[in-house]
Amino acid sequence: MANRKSAKGDGCPVMAFQKLISGKYKIRILWDLKDGPLRYGEIRRGLLRGGDASEEITPRVLSRELKALVAGGLILRKDFAVVPPKVEYRLTRSGQSFIPVIDMIRKWGMRHLRGVEERSAFSVAAE
Amino acid sequence: MANRKSAKGDGCPVMAFQKLISGKYKIRILWDLKDGPLRYGEIRRGLLRGGDASEEITPRVLSRELKALVAGGLILRKDFAVVPPKVEYRLTRSGQSFIPVIDMIRKWGMRHLRGVEERSAFSVAAE
DNA sequence: CAGCATCCTGCGTGATACTG
DNA sequence: CAGTATCACGCAGGATGCTG
Numbered sequence: 001m002a003n004r005k006s007a008k009g010d011g012c013p014v015m016a017f018q019k020l021i022s023g024k025y026k027i028r029i030l031w032d033l034k035d036g037p038l039r040y041g042e043i044r045r046g047l048l049r050g051g052d053a054s055e056e057i058t059p060r061v062l063s064r065e066l067k068a069l070v071a072g073g074l075i076l077r078k079d080f081a082v083v084p085p086k087v088e089y090r091l092t093r094s095g096q097s098f099i100p101v102i103d104m105i106r107k108w109g110m111r112h113l114r115g116v117e118e119r120s121a122f123s124v125a126a127e
Numbered sequence: 128m129a130n131r132k133s134a135k136g137d138g139c140p141v142m143a144f145q146k147l148i149s150g151k152y153k154i155r156i157l158w159d160l161k162d163g164p165l166r167y168g169e170i171r172r173g174l175l176r177g178g179d180a181s182e183e184i185t186p187r188v189l190s191r192e193l194k195a196l197v198a199g200g201l202i203l204r205k206d207f208a209v210v211p212p213k214v215e216y217r218l219t220r221s222g223q224s225f226i227p228v229i230d231m232i233r234k235w236g237m238r239h240l241r242g243v244e245e246r247s248a249f250s251v252a253a254e
Numbered sequence: 255c256a257g258c259a260t261c262c263t264g265c266g267t268g269a270t271a272c273t274g
Numbered sequence: 275c276a277g278t279a280t281c282a283c284g285c286a287g288g289a290t291g292c293t294g
Contacts, residue, residue: 060278211256
Protein backbone atom coordinates (compact mmCIF):
# COMPACT_ATOMS: atom_id res chain seq x y z
CA MET A 1 0.00 0.00 0.00
CA ALA A 2 2.04 2.80 -1.26
CA ASN A 3 0.22 6.01 -1.99
CA ARG A 4 -3.16 7.13 -0.86
CA LYS A 5 -3.97 9.95 -3.10
CA SER A 6 -6.84 11.92 -1.74
CA ALA A 7 -9.82 10.29 -3.32
CA LYS A 8 -13.01 12.12 -2.66
CA GLY A 9 -16.37 10.90 -1.59
CA ASP A 10 -17.74 9.89 1.74
CA GLY A 11 -15.50 7.12 2.90
CA CYS A 12 -12.34 9.12 2.67
CA PRO A 13 -12.63 11.47 5.60
CA VAL A 14 -13.24 8.39 7.65
CA MET A 15 -10.18 6.70 6.27
CA ALA A 16 -8.12 9.80 6.90
CA PHE A 17 -9.48 9.85 10.41
CA GLN A 18 -8.47 6.25 10.90
CA LYS A 19 -5.00 6.98 9.68
CA LEU A 20 -4.76 9.93 11.97
CA ILE A 21 -5.63 8.00 15.09
CA SER A 22 -4.13 4.68 14.11
CA GLY A 23 -2.02 3.25 16.83
CA LYS A 24 -2.71 2.05 20.26
CA TYR A 25 -2.16 5.23 22.22
CA LYS A 26 -3.05 8.21 20.09
CA ILE A 27 -6.63 8.62 21.23
CA ARG A 28 -5.67 8.15 24.82
CA ILE A 29 -2.89 10.69 24.49
CA LEU A 30 -5.32 13.23 23.10
CA TRP A 31 -7.77 12.46 25.85
CA ASP A 32 -5.13 12.85 28.52
CA LEU A 33 -4.17 16.20 27.07
CA LYS A 34 -7.69 17.59 27.21
CA ASP A 35 -7.15 19.15 30.64
CA GLY A 36 -3.99 20.97 29.67
CA PRO A 37 -0.41 20.52 28.52
CA LEU A 38 1.58 17.55 29.73
CA ARG A 39 5.23 16.68 29.66
CA TYR A 40 6.60 13.66 27.91
CA GLY A 41 7.02 11.67 31.10
CA GLU A 42 3.58 12.58 32.35
CA ILE A 43 2.00 11.30 29.16
CA ARG A 44 3.98 8.13 29.45
CA ARG A 45 2.98 7.49 33.04
CA GLY A 46 -0.61 8.32 32.23
CA LEU A 47 -0.66 5.67 29.55
CA LEU A 48 0.81 3.08 31.87
CA ARG A 49 -1.84 3.80 34.46
CA GLY A 50 -4.71 3.78 32.04
CA GLY A 51 -4.23 0.41 30.44
CA ASP A 52 -2.88 -2.58 32.22
CA ALA A 53 -0.03 -1.97 34.58
CA SER A 54 1.82 -4.82 32.97
CA GLU A 55 1.89 -2.95 29.68
CA GLU A 56 5.10 -1.11 29.02
CA ILE A 57 5.03 1.63 26.48
CA THR A 58 8.51 2.08 25.11
CA PRO A 59 9.91 5.54 24.43
CA ARG A 60 10.33 4.64 20.80
CA VAL A 61 6.64 3.97 20.38
CA LEU A 62 5.50 6.97 22.35
CA SER A 63 7.87 9.20 20.45
CA ARG A 64 6.45 7.98 17.20
CA GLU A 65 2.86 8.50 18.24
CA LEU A 66 3.60 12.00 19.40
CA LYS A 67 5.37 12.84 16.17
CA ALA A 68 2.47 11.51 14.18
CA LEU A 69 0.03 13.57 16.19
CA VAL A 70 2.14 16.66 15.65
CA ALA A 71 2.34 15.91 11.95
CA GLY A 72 -1.40 15.41 11.89
CA GLY A 73 -1.92 18.83 13.39
CA LEU A 74 -3.62 17.59 16.52
CA ILE A 75 -0.99 18.50 19.09
CA LEU A 76 1.86 20.95 19.46
CA ARG A 77 5.31 20.30 20.81
CA LYS A 78 6.89 23.02 22.90
CA ASP A 79 10.53 22.47 23.67
CA PHE A 80 11.88 24.55 26.54
CA ALA A 81 15.54 24.50 25.66
CA VAL A 82 16.81 23.75 29.12
CA VAL A 83 18.77 21.19 31.00
CA PRO A 84 17.46 18.89 32.13
CA PRO A 85 15.23 18.73 29.08
CA LYS A 86 11.63 19.78 29.35
CA VAL A 87 9.10 19.33 26.60
CA GLU A 88 5.42 19.98 26.76
CA TYR A 89 2.68 18.74 24.50
CA ARG A 90 -0.69 20.38 24.15
CA LEU A 91 -3.68 20.21 21.87
CA THR A 92 -4.05 22.41 18.83
CA ARG A 93 -7.46 23.85 18.02
CA SER A 94 -8.08 20.86 15.82
CA GLY A 95 -7.06 18.63 18.67
CA GLN A 96 -9.41 20.37 21.04
CA SER A 97 -12.25 20.06 18.59
CA PHE A 98 -11.54 16.37 18.50
CA ILE A 99 -12.15 15.88 22.20
CA PRO A 100 -15.95 15.78 21.89
CA VAL A 101 -15.56 13.07 19.29
CA ILE A 102 -13.50 11.02 21.69
CA ASP A 103 -16.03 11.69 24.38
CA MET A 104 -18.78 10.36 22.18
CA ILE A 105 -16.70 7.30 21.42
CA ARG A 106 -16.10 6.77 25.11
CA LYS A 107 -19.75 7.05 25.98
CA TRP A 108 -20.75 4.73 23.19
CA GLY A 109 -18.08 2.29 24.25
CA MET A 110 -19.15 2.27 27.85
CA ARG A 111 -22.71 1.53 26.87
CA HIS A 112 -22.18 -1.08 24.18
CA LEU A 113 -18.78 -2.53 24.79
CA ARG A 114 -19.18 -4.24 28.12
CA GLY A 115 -16.94 -7.25 27.69
CA VAL A 116 -17.43 -7.69 24.00
CA GLU A 117 -14.21 -9.60 23.71
CA GLU A 118 -15.37 -12.14 26.24
CA ARG A 119 -18.53 -13.20 24.51
CA SER A 120 -16.96 -12.36 21.18
CA ALA A 121 -17.86 -15.24 18.96
CA PHE A 122 -21.16 -16.48 20.26
CA SER A 123 -24.65 -15.37 21.14
CA VAL A 124 -24.05 -11.72 20.63
CA ALA A 125 -27.17 -11.54 18.56
CA ALA A 126 -28.87 -9.12 20.88
CA GLU A 127 -30.33 -7.75 17.67
CA MET B 128 -5.13 21.92 35.36
CA ALA B 129 -3.95 18.42 34.81
CA ASN B 130 -6.51 16.71 36.92
CA ARG B 131 -5.60 13.27 35.78
CA LYS B 132 -7.18 11.25 38.50
CA SER B 133 -9.92 10.22 36.09
CA ALA B 134 -7.43 8.55 33.81
CA LYS B 135 -7.83 5.09 35.29
CA GLY B 136 -10.77 3.35 33.76
CA ASP B 137 -11.16 5.80 30.95
CA GLY B 138 -8.75 4.57 28.38
CA CYS B 139 -10.09 1.07 28.20
CA PRO B 140 -13.39 1.56 26.40
CA VAL B 141 -11.49 3.59 23.85
CA MET B 142 -9.03 0.80 23.30
CA ALA B 143 -11.87 -1.69 22.96
CA PHE B 144 -13.44 0.63 20.45
CA GLN B 145 -10.23 0.82 18.48
CA LYS B 146 -9.97 -2.94 18.44
CA LEU B 147 -13.54 -3.20 17.27
CA ILE B 148 -13.10 -0.94 14.29
CA SER B 149 -9.49 -1.74 13.49
CA GLY B 150 -8.99 -2.50 9.86
CA LYS B 151 -9.35 -0.51 6.73
CA TYR B 152 -12.94 -1.20 5.88
CA LYS B 153 -14.94 -1.80 9.04
CA ILE B 154 -16.20 1.71 9.54
CA ARG B 155 -17.07 2.08 5.90
CA ILE B 156 -18.91 -1.22 5.94
CA LEU B 157 -20.99 -0.08 8.89
CA TRP B 158 -21.67 3.21 7.21
CA ASP B 159 -22.76 1.51 4.01
CA LEU B 160 -25.13 -0.69 5.98
CA LYS B 161 -26.88 2.21 7.65
CA ASP B 162 -29.57 2.37 4.97
CA GLY B 163 -30.46 -1.29 5.17
CA PRO B 164 -29.16 -4.81 4.64
CA LEU B 165 -26.68 -5.49 1.90
CA ARG B 166 -25.39 -8.62 0.29
CA TYR B 167 -21.78 -9.63 0.28
CA GLY B 168 -21.17 -8.51 -3.25
CA GLU B 169 -22.93 -5.21 -2.71
CA ILE B 170 -20.73 -4.41 0.23
CA ARG B 171 -17.71 -5.31 -1.81
CA ARG B 172 -18.68 -3.10 -4.71
CA GLY B 173 -19.56 -0.30 -2.34
CA LEU B 174 -16.08 -0.39 -0.89
CA LEU B 175 -14.52 -0.30 -4.31
CA ARG B 176 -16.60 2.71 -5.24
CA GLY B 177 -15.83 4.69 -2.13
CA GLY B 178 -12.08 4.48 -2.17
CA ASP B 179 -9.90 4.40 -5.18
CA ALA B 180 -11.17 2.34 -8.05
CA SER B 181 -7.75 0.84 -8.48
CA GLU B 182 -7.94 -0.71 -5.02
CA GLU B 183 -9.09 -4.27 -4.99
CA ILE B 184 -10.47 -5.60 -1.79
CA THR B 185 -9.88 -9.31 -1.71
CA PRO B 186 -12.59 -11.69 -0.51
CA ARG B 187 -10.27 -12.92 2.19
CA VAL B 188 -9.96 -9.49 3.73
CA LEU B 189 -13.61 -8.60 3.40
CA SER B 190 -14.62 -11.91 4.86
CA ARG B 191 -12.39 -11.30 7.81
CA GLU B 192 -13.72 -7.83 8.46
CA LEU B 193 -17.29 -9.07 8.30
CA LYS B 194 -16.57 -11.90 10.70
CA ALA B 195 -14.94 -9.52 13.09
CA LEU B 196 -17.92 -7.20 12.95
CA VAL B 197 -20.25 -10.10 13.60
CA ALA B 198 -18.09 -11.24 16.48
CA GLY B 199 -18.08 -7.71 17.81
CA GLY B 200 -21.84 -7.65 17.82
CA LEU B 201 -22.16 -4.80 15.35
CA ILE B 202 -23.67 -6.66 12.41
CA LEU B 203 -25.68 -9.79 11.77
CA ARG B 204 -25.19 -12.36 9.06
CA LYS B 205 -28.27 -13.90 7.53
CA ASP B 206 -27.61 -16.84 5.30
CA PHE B 207 -30.44 -17.74 2.97
CA ALA B 208 -29.58 -21.35 2.33
CA VAL B 209 -30.09 -21.25 -1.38
CA VAL B 210 -28.24 -21.81 -4.59
CA PRO B 211 -26.75 -19.67 -5.81
CA PRO B 212 -25.68 -18.49 -2.34
CA LYS B 213 -27.23 -15.38 -0.89
CA VAL B 214 -26.06 -13.78 2.31
CA GLU B 215 -27.21 -10.54 3.79
CA TYR B 216 -25.54 -8.41 6.39
CA ARG B 217 -27.33 -5.85 8.49
CA LEU B 218 -26.66 -3.79 11.56
CA THR B 219 -27.52 -4.95 15.04
CA ARG B 220 -28.93 -2.48 17.51
CA SER B 221 -25.42 -1.78 18.70
CA GLY B 222 -24.37 -1.26 15.14
CA GLN B 223 -27.20 1.16 14.54
CA SER B 224 -26.32 3.10 17.65
CA PHE B 225 -22.83 3.37 16.27
CA ILE B 226 -23.90 5.21 13.15
CA PRO B 227 -24.16 8.62 14.84
CA VAL B 228 -20.63 8.16 16.09
CA ILE B 229 -19.42 7.55 12.57
CA ASP B 230 -21.41 10.54 11.43
CA MET B 231 -19.70 12.73 13.99
CA ILE B 232 -16.35 11.38 12.88
CA ARG B 233 -17.22 12.13 9.26
CA LYS B 234 -18.26 15.65 10.03
CA TRP B 235 -15.19 16.31 12.11
CA GLY B 236 -13.03 14.85 9.40
CA MET B 237 -14.55 16.97 6.69
CA ARG B 238 -13.95 20.10 8.71
CA HIS B 239 -10.47 19.45 10.03
CA LEU B 240 -8.94 16.93 7.72
CA ARG B 241 -8.66 18.85 4.49
CA GLY B 242 -5.51 17.38 3.05
CA VAL B 243 -3.70 16.80 6.29
CA GLU B 244 -1.42 14.29 4.65
CA GLU B 245 -0.24 16.85 2.15
CA ARG B 246 0.97 19.47 4.56
CA SER B 247 1.77 16.78 7.11
CA ALA B 248 5.18 17.64 8.39
CA PHE B 249 5.37 21.39 8.08
CA SER B 250 3.60 24.48 9.22
CA VAL B 251 0.58 22.76 10.51
CA ALA B 252 0.75 24.93 13.58
CA ALA B 253 -2.63 26.40 12.86
CA GLU B 254 -3.04 26.27 16.61
C1' DC C 255 -22.33 -16.04 -5.45
C1' DA C 256 -19.95 -16.08 -1.26
C1' DG C 257 -16.59 -17.44 0.46
C1' DC C 258 -11.92 -20.59 2.09
C1' DA C 259 -6.71 -22.19 1.64
C1' DT C 260 -2.07 -20.91 1.00
C1' DC C 261 1.81 -18.01 0.48
C1' DC C 262 4.03 -13.64 1.02
C1' DT C 263 5.26 -8.87 2.52
C1' DG C 264 5.40 -4.34 4.99
C1' DC C 265 4.51 -2.02 9.12
C1' DG C 266 3.30 -1.33 13.72
C1' DT C 267 4.85 -2.61 18.06
C1' DG C 268 7.85 -4.25 21.72
C1' DA C 269 12.65 -5.10 23.95
C1' DT C 270 17.04 -3.41 24.80
C1' DA C 271 20.78 -0.23 24.84
C1' DC C 272 22.64 4.31 24.21
C1' DT C 273 22.79 9.85 24.18
C1' DG C 274 22.50 15.18 24.57
C1' DC D 275 14.51 14.02 31.12
C1' DA D 276 13.38 13.22 26.55
C1' DG D 277 14.35 11.08 23.39
C1' DT D 278 17.32 7.95 19.23
C1' DA D 279 19.42 3.39 17.40
C1' DT D 280 19.11 -1.35 16.48
C1' DC D 281 17.06 -5.81 16.35
C1' DA D 282 13.16 -8.82 16.14
C1' DC D 283 8.40 -10.42 15.58
C1' DG D 284 3.39 -10.82 14.96
C1' DC D 285 -0.21 -9.74 12.16
C1' DA D 286 -3.08 -7.06 9.07
C1' DG D 287 -3.65 -7.09 4.42
C1' DG D 288 -2.76 -8.23 -0.59
C1' DA D 289 -2.27 -11.93 -4.57
C1' DT D 290 -3.80 -16.08 -6.42
C1' DG D 291 -6.32 -20.22 -6.94
C1' DC D 292 -10.11 -23.29 -5.59
C1' DT D 293 -15.06 -24.72 -3.90
C1' DG D 294 -20.06 -25.79 -2.49
